[in-house]
Each structure stands twice: as C-alpha cells, then as structure tokens.
Amino acid sequence: MRYAMAVDTKKCVGCSDCVVACQTENNVPIGFCRDWVVETMAGSYPQLEIEIRSERCNHCANAPCVRCCPTGASHFDTGGIILVKQNKCIGCGACIASCPYDARYPHPDGYVDKCTFCVQRIRNGMPPACAAVCPTKCIYFGDLDDPNSDVSLVLKKRKFKTLIPEAGTDPKLYFLI
Amino acid sequence: MTSRREFIKITALGVGAIAAGTGMYKAGRFFALPDKPGKVDPDLTRTPTYCEVCFWKCAGWVYKNPEGRIWKITGNEEDQHCNGRFCPRGTGGVGMYYDGDRLKNPLIRVEERGKQVFREASWDEALEHVAGKMKNIASKYGPESIALFTHGSGSANFTTLVKAFGSGNIAEPSYAQCRGPRDEAFFATFGEEVYSPEVTDIRDTKCLVLIGSHIGENMHNGQIQEMSDAIDKGTTIITVDPRFSTAAGKSKYWLPIKPSTDLALLLSWTHEIIYNEYYDRKYVEKYCTGFDKLKEHVKDFTPEWAYGITTLKPDLIRKTAREMANASPAVLVHPGRHVTWYGDDTQRIRAIAILNALLGSWGRRGGFYRPAKFSLAQPDIPKFSEPARLAQDLFPGKYPVASSAVSNALIDATIPENNPGYPIKGWIVNATNLLSTIPNIPNTLKAIQNLDLLVAVDTMPMEITGWADVVLPECTYLERYDALRVAPHRKPAIALRMPAAEPMNNSKPGYWITRELSKKLGLASYFPFEKQEDLLDWQLKKAGTSLEEMKKSGVKTFEREQDDLYFAEDENVVFPTDSGKIELYSGYFEQLGFDPLPKYYPHEEPPEGFYRLIYGRAPMHTFGRTTNNPNLADLMDENCVWVNPKVANEWGLKTDQLVWLKNQDDAVTDFPVKVRVTERIRWDSVYIVHGFGHTGKQLSRAYGKGASDTRLITRVLVDPVMGGTGMRGNFVTFLTREPGKEVAS
Structure with missing residues (x-):
C-alpha cells in the first residue's frame, strides 16, 4: 500500500478551505498550518497564466526528514505515511531544516507537526479533511497500488508533475497540470 | 439624545466565562495523536x-x-x-x-460627566428602553418614522416586529447595494428574478460567460462546485474582467475589458448574435416580444464600434459570440450578484437578460432552470395594518422600479433637508454594519445625528454599534x-x-429578542x-x-x-410579464421614462494620476463581517492594493510597500495598505478586496488592517431605475507618506 494525493491545479481556486478544514479537524493552533496554498503567475498583461496549488507534506518515499531524525520520532507508517511520534520528538528541528518542501512547523507544545494525511480519518475509511471539504473537488486521495483508487485513476488520465523532483525524494504529492 | 451622538468604544466588559481565541485550540488534541490514532467516536x-x-x-x-x-x-x-x-x-x-471580541451584554448609551459612555444593562431594561423610545417616536411622528435595516436569517423576526409596529420602511442592503439591479432587470425581461442561490444551471452548461463575476473569489458554494465540474468536462468559460481573476485563469477566453464599458460589449455581442442569425429563432419567435425593435436598435453596435470603447479586439468579440451560439441553448451569460457598479446597472443586466433570451437559455438545460420551493405553513397572526405613509413618500417619483425599500434612500431621508415626506427618527439595525455596507460614510454619519433612537443588534462590536443608543448582543x-x-x-x-x-455570555437569539420586545410594545400576538x-x-x-x-x-x-x-419541447409558457412574453423591449421601462432597450453611455474616466478603484471578494471572507474571525483572519488578515507594474514603476512602488489611498474627493484610507505589484490588473485601475480597514478598535484582529474601499467610495452613482448605489465611479491615487505628515517629514 502506498498512499498518495493528487491536486488538480486546473480546478483549485486557492480558497484555503483545505487549510481551515485541516486546522479544525486536527486542532492545529491558529497561526500554524499543515497545508497551504501557493499561487504562481507567468506572462504579462494580458497574456497571463496562473497556477494554484494546495501544498502539504509530500510523504516522500525517500524522506530526508525520517533519515535525519535523531530519535526516530519521524517514521514511516502504514502505506508510506510519514508521522511524528510526539512523545519521542525533542523538537530539535533537524527535520524542518531537511525538508525541501518546508512542510513542517514547530508546534507550540514542543514537538514538530505536519500533515498526516489525516491518518485518524483514513483508518476509519474517510478521506483526509482537505479532500473531503474541497468545494472544487480538486484533491484526489488513495492508494497507488490500487489501480482503481481515485488517485490512480486520475494520474492515469492526466498530465502531472511533482515539486522539486531534483531533490530525489520520490514525493507522493502530485499536481495535475 | 440632546447632545451630538459620539462614537463610543465598547470596552472589553469581561464577564469571565470564555478565554478568547487560541486557548481552545490547544485543548484536546485528541484525534491528532499520530502514534496512537484515535477511533472516530460514533457517539x-x-x-x-x-x-x-x-x-x-x-x-x-x-x-x-x-x-x-x-x-x-x-x-x-x-x-x-x-x-x-x-x-x-x-x-x-x-x-x-x-471570537473573544463578541458583544457580551446589552448596552445603553448614557452621559456621565459630559461624556457619552455605554452602560451594561439587563435585557429587560434595555428592551424597556427601546420600547419606550419607539413608542415616543410613534406618538410624536407616527410609527413609520421607525426604519429597519436588516440582513440574514434573523430578518424574518425583525421584519415581523417592525411591520406589526406599523412601518413599512424595511430595507435590506443586499438589495440596493448588491443584487437589486439584477433582480429588477430579470423581472422586467422574464417576469421573474434569478433567486438565491441563483437558478444558474452551470452543472450542465456548455458555455459559461462571467462578466465581472469572479466565481472562485466570491465563494458561492454551489456555483463554484458546478464551475469546477464544468472545468472537468471541458466547458468553454469566457470571463470579462479588467482584472485577471481566478476565474479568468480558468477560462478559455479572458476579455480584459476597459472598466465601465461592459454594456458596449454586451450590445456588440447582441449585434453579432442577431446579424449572424446565431440566435435561437424558434425560441425567440415563440416566447419573445420586441425582437424587431431590438434588431434595429443594435444595428450599428458592431465589434469595431465596441473595440473603440472596450479596447477588446473585434476578432475576440466575434469569436466569443460564436462560442455562445455554438453552445446555445446550453449557454449561460451569468447574471452576477453584486452588480451595483456604475448607476446604469439595471440596464446593463437587462442587456445580459436579453442576450440569454436570444440564446434561448432561460428555462433550458445548461442555462437557467425552473426553481422549486417548499411552501411552509405560516401561523395565524393578526393582519399587518397598511402603513399610512410609505417609503416612497420619502423620495417621491424616484426609483419607481424598486420592489424593495432602498436602504441608501432611507438613510438620505433621515437627513431632514433631503426629505420632503415625514421624518425618520429611529433605526433598528440588525446584523448589518451600515458603515461598511453603505457608501459615502460621511452621509450615513450625518443621518445618524438626526435620530432619536438607534438600536444595533449584532454578534460583534462592528462600527455601527459604536453609534447606537442601545446595543443588543445576539448569539x-x-x-x-x-x-x-x-x-x-x-x-x-x-x-x-x-x-x-x-448562547455565550449574555447573548440571546433574535427570536427571543423580538418576542420580548413585542410584549413590551403590546404586539405579542405577532409571535404566537x-x-x-x-x-x-x-x-x-x-x-x-x-x-x-x-x-x-x-x-x-x-x-x-x-x-x-x-x-x-414546444411548451406554451406564459411569462409573468405584462405581455406574457419575454420582453426584449420593455414597454414598462418606456412608460416610466427609462430606455426600453439598453443603451451605452460613456462613464467618467480617471483624471491624470488617478486610477479607477475596483473592489471584490476574497474566498475566505464575507464582506467585513468575517475579518475579525480568528480562523478566517488566520487565512487572510489584511488586504492589499493591486497595482500594474507600469503604474508601480511610474510611482516607484514596490510590493509590500505601505501606501495610503486618496480619492477624487480627498477621502483618504484610515490606514496604510500594502502594495501588490501584479500583471493581473489593468494599468487604469487598482483593486482591493472589500471588508478590511476596520476602524473599531474593539475588533482586535481586524482593527487597522488594510484599507476600506467604502471609505474611498464617496461618489455614488445612483441607479435612477431602482436606487442601487453604483460604487465603481471613484478614482484613487497613492500617498507614499502618511497624510498630514508630508510637511514635517
């Protein structure tokens, strides 16, 4: 099993619903976030293009954060999800420095926090909160090893990219373009 | 109130109870423990x-x-x-x-040692005070001298109360500051409005045309969902906007129109659709009246004519007209929602309605569907007596098409010299912050000085509450x-x-508030x-x-x-218009002295060094109501002013630089606003998101953040048809130093 997520940049409007849904679902303190929206623009008036992406932890198969964690708090869980054991985390910040996607933040309670693909939801058969809430239905989630999962089907059908492929992290967050 | 009404700060009246803001978010991280994932509790x-x-x-x-x-x-x-x-x-x-800044207790304005302050009061005392004042006003001037301004779900309760009291002066700013022109234009054409949520069949459309309607930034949920499905299906989207909106970024065609010229484009599209015989002939013959007059009217409105006005290339106008025709009748020229722009808004939306009629989209799949509504039983309450004096008596002969009370006209009428009718002496303001909603703030403040009673009902200490005599905290x-x-x-x-x-603190539901007040006014039978x-x-x-x-x-x-x-197919539809047909030519408008067919009139252009102020929405905020919400302020806590790089270059402006905006009447923003240099806006305009720049200090997150567009909208282009307040006729320039400090620095 390999969990992955695909975000359709053609549909995303950058409303940040994924951000606030994650914050409320996961009790992320105000002022911090596990996912966020990036907008890039190219061209000059009136020949313009924008791309809008909902970004989060890439749950890399070759994860620098897991490799560099001195206590083993950052670890691979079922389906390749990367989690942080709060009671093992000493808040040293090595993982924050090693992440090419800047996906982690220091939680005020003294540990490092980030996207978990809403592990408590997916284990109960529900999609991550961001995918469940998105009004544009631009977030696809599922198991890459299941050819009929939402994410497998959409990656078969559409062109996609990953971010910073040159980092060689084998990310599991895809962007449909 | 004998002395001049002053703005009062609502100080934090700590009733203990709830710690504000972040406290709760730290509590109970019970689901997020990744090493020990909890079960989702079914209970x-x-x-x-x-x-x-x-x-x-x-x-x-x-x-x-x-x-x-x-x-x-x-x-x-x-x-x-x-x-x-x-x-x-x-x-x-x-x-x-x-939100820890919420209103907590009823407040009454009192004078202490020459200073006006709010005093906490019990509900009974506050409502007794309101009832007493209302009765005084009624006996002195008549019950019609009470006006209600209201918004949202609680409106039903307050409307019942004010009608029972004997006044018909009940205005929702959502009419004359927003959707009113659209409703009247569709009434005049199809005999029906487009309702809310709009009956737009985006789900099944093959061509969606957005004119200044920035779906995706305005987060009208059903529409954004259906637009997203439409993108999946490869639907053609055509967006007309001087700004490269999010929707423009999703569109096959973006028409970067010169602001204020939309009507010329619409007339030109109409010309193309008629003279190329793109229109739905069978539909037009069966359902419409006035086609020949329309055809004659748009004869000269060629794409070349429109090019000179809109700056849109004729080829682009032709191509997009053809796209619409190819999709007909599954084409939707969106009627928009906030459409009070230039004062000729009813006529502009009439042109949109006419275009939809020609394309046969009204009542057709992929155009506009027929809505269905559940009809609720209503309890027996006494009949409301007809008010002896009507809203129209306050502004005789004006806005004859207005089907709802015009909030700005009621405010104008509160100033005696504007009012040939009877005085307006009391306002009940429910869930609407008139100082952010109604343009020309000085005029609203002037009106307020003439009141014997101003009651503000709100959940938050919005600016209007600071001017109230009685503040009632709703939950x-x-x-x-x-x-x-x-x-x-x-x-x-x-x-x-x-x-x-x-209900938190000492706040109460609107139903309870109005029912208790009705008892004190002897009107309890209206709340059985x-x-x-x-x-x-x-x-x-x-x-x-x-x-x-x-x-x-x-x-x-x-x-x-x-x-x-x-x-x-071939249904014999009788439209609820005078003729029973879709009225391309409006005899009704003609009788009232308005153009029976929409005409383009040029609008004033920005003077040298000034730029047209355009405002809009951000997806995480609703007007100024949400800018203090801790969760939503966390997503966006201030607005910025969008400036084209050419303009930025001329002024030496950089992204994130703070500037003040000043308009043509020397109105200046209360606070500086950050510049966003972007190609996404035309060089003749600037853009800000509405609802920021709150001046109420008790809004701890929103105070002083960004610029208020309302502050800069002092020139109001009133729609003579229905009274709507056109708000896009204001021009602004940049002040790079704090106003008033130029000399010293």
Missing part, C-alpha cells in the same frame, strides 16, 4: 445547522469534541446548496462562536434556532438550524409561539415531518411536483 454529538457566514446558507453539521465544545463544522451530504462540502468561511464558522447562528431554510433550488427542500451550544423551536416543530409537522426527525437529518428534500426543471 460524538453532531447537530444540524445551516451556515450564516454568507447568504448561500449551506446546510451542515456542527461536531463537538468529547469535552462537549464546538469542534468543527462540515457540510451535509443531502444538501443541494453544498453537497457535503462547506466553503472556507463555513468551515471557519467556528471562529464566529469563539451566533451556532447557538440558536432560526427560521427554516426553504430557499428555492432544483428540488424543494427544508433545512434546520439548531443550537450546538448555549413562546420559542422559535415551537414554531419550527409546528411548521415541520404540517410538512409531514417533525423537529425530532429533522434534528437527525438536518435537511429534507422533496421531489418536484412536476417534472418541469426545464421547459418542455
């Missing part, structure tokens, strides 16, 4: 609601955590408004409940029952809102049920369900009585 209580963060009123579920406190809000899968998905504002609605939608939602949609449906928590839920249960039982059943489902959807979502 977690959830209660149904429909959202009050905007007017879309999506039905959803409020979840509580094991400690019994409000945790999160999600959409109700059965609801047609949201299909189980809330927008960011609805998801962030929890912040309205937890939020998460703490109250409200009227059942029966808004028309594809299928008739009922949605329930019930409290997920007890002691509690709102008793009324709802009575209505629901008449509808074949019950309050208990609805608490479990939240939403009940019914089948349509007839299979008539769209016109049947």
